[in-house]
Amino acid sequence: MATFIAAAHVAVVLLIFRNSVQIQASDEAVLPMVAEILESQPASFLSLHPELSAAEVAVKLDMPELPAIETTELSLQPPMINPNMRLDVSSYNARAGLPSGVVATVILLLEIGPDGSVMSAEVTRSNAEPNANEAALDYAKATQWMPGRVDGEPRVMQASLTVILGERT
Numbered sequence: 267m268a269t270f271i272a273a274a275h276v277a278v279v280l281l282i283f284r285n286s287v288q289i290q291a292s293d294e295a296v297l298p299m300v301a302e303i304l305e306s307q308p309a310s311f312l313s314l315h316p317e318l319s320a321a322e323v324a325v326k327l328d329m330p331e332l333p334a335i336e337t338t339e340l341s342l343q344p345p346m347i348n349p350n351m352r353l354d355v356s357s358y359n360a361r362a363g364l365p366s367g368v369v370a371t372v373i374l375l376l377e378i379g380p381d382g383s384v385m386s387a388e389v390t391r392s393n394a395e396p397n398a399n400e401a402a403l404d405y406a407k408a409t410q411w412m413p414g415r416v417d418g419e420p421r422v423m424q425a426s427l428t429v430i431l432g433e434r435t
Contacts, residue, residue, distance in 0.1 A: 370394030372402035380420035
């Protein structure tokens with residue numbers, strides 16, 4: 267077992283530092299294990315042996331040759347709060363029931379629908395009591411959003427919203 271751990275560590279070092287490391291092993295079993303670990307990583311194996319082509323490595327490692335995958339860049343626009351939204355926070359401050367001078371910060375994870383509505387909201391982090399968390403959730407559900415888009419098409423996406431209650435408005 268110790269031999270395998272040593273071989274794995276040597277292989278990791280070789281993968282990171284490539285040809286700048288020389289191996290000196292006192293245990294004869296380490297070198298074949300290092301070779302086996304390196305051969306399980308064909309991209310790294312290729313970088314260690316630039317004289318071989320990818321096809322030669324695939325044959326040497328008995329791997330199927332896969333076709334290249336075409337990639338296209340997608341245009342991604344995240345959801346944003348509608349800048350024209352007018353929402354009075356004072357009623358949510360009152361419902362939070364915070365003592366004078368106390369401020370609560372509630373960070374929420376929202377799911378924004380393709381129409382810009384808040385489909386769901388959950389508290390991810392808060393320094394507030396349950397009443398303030400509920401007020402922040404209700405505030406978030408009342409917000410209006412511009413939906414996120416992928417290649418111009420509105421999609422369901424997640425957004426983060428920080429609600430600060432107890433501040434003077």
